[in-house]
Each structure stands twice: as structure tokens, then as C-alpha cells.
Amino acid sequence: MTEPDVSPVVEGVRQFVRREIAPHVARFEAQDEFPQQVVDAMAGLGLFGMVIPEEHGGLDLPLEDYVAIMEELGAGWSAMPSFLNSHCTVARLIATYGTAEQKARYLPQLADGSRRAAIVLTEPSTGSDLKQVRAQAVPQPDGGFVLSGQKIFITNGQRARLHMVLARAPAADGKGPISLFIVESEAPGVEVSRLIDKMGFKHVDTAELRFDKVRLGPEALLGGEAGKGLPQVLSMLETGRLAMAGTAVGMARNALAVALQYSKDRETFGQPICNHQAVQIHLANMATQLVASRAMIGEALRHKARYGRADMLASMAKLFVTEATMQITQDAMRVLGGYGYVAEFPIERLYREAPIYVLTEGSNEIQRIVIAREMIKADGPERLGLV
Ligand SMILES: Cc1cc2nc3c(=O)[nH]c(=O)nc-3n(C[C@H](O)[C@H](O)[C@H](O)COP(=O)(O)OP(=O)(O)OC[C@H]3O[C@@H](n4cnc5c(N)ncnc54)[C@H](O)[C@@H]3O)c2cc1C
Incomplete structure (x- = not known):
């Protein structure tokens, strides 16, 4: 099969996958443990920073390269893109909508993989129809929020150290404005309530998360503007x-x-x-x-x-x-x-x-x-x- 011409960075990933991943996939799959060495190798290649601007330590790759890299990783070991996809979505959200402080604080850590991210949208009662989210972020007098709610099916939910959480403000009709909140996993009240067993991708954690009155500062609101989450x-x-x-x-x-x-x-x-x-x-x-x-x-x-x-x-x-x-x-x-x-x-x-x-x-x-x-x-x- 002929392969299309690709950029040097995609070619580098292709060679890495061929050399260091593909020959070992059967062993990785057989091991009943998290493949930390693979994640470290991806971080070493800068892949956690693929969509992050260079000024914040990322590679800032064009979309064509990002998609082509996902293909190479998917061809080598399909677990690898799963570690990356939601992380990159969160990175892109912060790079696109974050305040200067949010970018400076989080993007370098996301870029070098020291802080991996999860996108936290789905709830037990709603997935496709995100307008129905029930997680609540109650505004506080100091401009901060108290976040409570349950989320399900969260990729990287257990290992991520940054959660991008979709939640709404309280309202009498239950339809308060919906926003995105940056939540550090270390915050008191953030809990992995259950790991979900599934048909494939055994090495990628899929978690149910509980947010129990998590106190967030005003700086947790993505972009500093409420009601823009959807x-x-x-x-x-x-x-x-x-x-x-x-x-x-x-x-x-x-x-x-x-x-x-x-x-x-x-x-x-x-x-x-x-x-x-x-x-x-x-x-x-x-x-x-x-x-x-x-x-x-x-x-x-x-x-x-x-x-x-x-x-x-x-x-x-x-x-x-x-x-x-x-x-x-x-x-x-x-x-x-x-x-x-x-x-x-x-x-x-x-x-x-x-x-x-x-x-x-x-x-x-x-x-x-x-x-x-x-x-x-x-x-x-x-x-x-x-x-
Ligand atoms: C392994 C795994 C990883 C995941 N990772 C994440 C993650 O990291 N973060 C996250 O937030 N979520 C994650 N999800 C959740 C995933 O995004 C949802 O499962 C998906 O959005 C569908 O939602 P649902 O399961 O609630 O199904 P529903 O929304 O309840 O849909 C059920 C069925 O109805 C159909 N349907 C719904 N509405 C319509 C309509 N208007 N017209 C026609 N058909 C319709 C759907 O296509 C589907 O066939 C993950 C799920 C899995 C299984």
C-alpha cells in the first residue's frame, strides 16, 4: 500500500510508532497495567502539545498534521490516540477561549504532558443532548463557584489532573446558563466514584466522576465569561x-x-x-x-x-x-x-x-x-x- 506524502513531524511519529510501538503492541495489550512508558514517550515527542501555541511550549501543528498523527498512532496502537484526543480538545479550548492567566498557568503543563486533561461533559442522564446537563456551579459572593454534580464515561477521568467540566448556574426553571470550568483534580471534593469496564481500550481509563461542593475561584470559569459553555x-x-x-x-x-x-x-x-x-x-x-x-x-x-x-x-x-x-x-x-x-x-x-x-x-x-x-x-x- 502506498502512503501519502507527509510532513517531517508526521514522518517522525510514523517512524517512532514503527520502531517503538508496533512491535510491542501484543505485549502492551497482555500487560494488565497502565502503559506509562508509552505515555512518557508520547510526551517526549511533544505530542501532548500538538495543538498548543509555541509561546506556551507546544508544537502548534497545522490541522492536517494533527489528523495525520492520529492516523499514525491509530495504525500503531489504537490506545494511543485515546490518551490524546480529549487532552488535545481541552488544550484547544484553553488556547482558544482561555484568559491570559489561564493560558499561562495551564498550557505549558498540558504541552509537556505533566498535567493531562479530561473533557467532562456527559452525565448519567444526558450525553447527546448537552443542553440538559444538571451539574451545578453556584456563583459565590467572591465571584467564585461551588460545583456539584455527577459525570460519566470520562476518558482519562482517573489519571487526568485537569478536568474541563460543563455545568450550569442554578435557575428556578432549571435552565441556568451553561459554562465550562477548569477544575484541578487535587481540589477537595473531586472524586473518581467508579471505573467503568468496557468492551475495548482496556488500558484507557473511563471513569465516573463526582464533584461534591468543589470550591472554585473566579479564575476557573473558562474565558472569564459565563454562559458560553455550549x-x-x-x-x-x-x-x-x-x-x-x-x-x-x-x-x-x-x-x-x-x-x-x-x-x-x-x-x-x-x-x-x-x-x-x-x-x-x-x-x-x-x-x-x-x-x-x-x-x-x-x-x-x-x-x-x-x-x-x-x-x-x-x-x-x-x-x-x-x-x-x-x-x-x-x-x-x-x-x-x-x-x-x-x-x-x-x-x-x-x-x-x-x-x-x-x-x-x-x-x-x-x-x-x-x-x-x-x-x-x-x-x-x-x-x-x-x-
Ligand atoms: C468509552 C467512552 C469514552 C467516552 N469519553 C467521554 C469523555 O471523555 N467525555 C465525555 O464527556 N463523554 C465521553 N463519553 C460519552 C459519549 O460522548 C456519549 O456516550 C455520547 O455522547 C452519547 O451519549 P449517550 O451515551 O448518553 O447516548 P444518548 O444521547 O442517550 O443517545 C442514545 C441513542 O439515541 C440516539 N440519539 C440521541 N439523540 C438523537 C436525535 N436527536 N436524533 C437521532 N438519534 C438520537 C443516539 O445516536 C444513540 O444512538 C464516552 C463514552 C464512551 C463509551
């Missing part, structure tokens, strides 16, 4: 979705490479199974889906570079690529036969991991709603990239 979060989704699509392409690339090699090595009825047309159909479908996936991401990136935003195309890319990746991992399993189902080969793991991308960063049902809404509200189809 637009701030929503503005990050476009890049988050492209990063997720990049990760999914990496996983699909891995699945196809394993299936293709296996089909050449495995013989039935006196010949390699890649000579059987039924297997060739699987391989052809997988490769076509993979190339189409990359093209979708490229289209969204080009449109964004030209017009500044590409919400519809980013949603299309996330929708198409993540569904394709689910299909590709399933097709790979068929090519490997029984070996696709056992842990000796990576396919059973990729098959378990792929669905998460369909469900999160806006489920794929929500992506379809975004796509239709963007089309309906647009002035002209050329602004959407449809003509």
Missing part, C-alpha cells in the same frame, strides 16, 4: 471529529494490512486464500473503503483551509470513516477465519474497539442531523463543497 464545546467538534476519523483510518489501515498479509500466507485447497475470489472481494471492499475514507478527510481539510470551517464535511468524514472502519475490521475477521476471533492476531481487538468511534464525538445519528442541518441552512451549495 458554543465553546460545539466549536471544538469539527476538529475533534476529523481527529477521530484520522484515528479510525489508522485502525482500518492496520486491519487491512494484517488481512492482506494473512491472505497471502494462509493456504486452503492447495493455494493461498488470496487466490479465492470470495476473499478477494473482501480485500477489494476493504481497500476501497479505506481510500474513500482518506479522501473524505482530505476533502474536509481542504474545505476548512479555504473557508475556515467545514462542519458538514467533517461530520460526513466522521460518519463515513467510522462506519467504514467497523466494516473493515469485520471483513478482516472473515479473511482470517477463526484466527480473526482470537487474541493472537490484532483483528479481534480492532473489531472490539471500532464501535466506540461510531458512538462518541457525536453519535453517527447526530452526524446525519448535523449534515442535513448544515445543508438546509447554507446560502449556496458551493460553500458546503457540494458542487
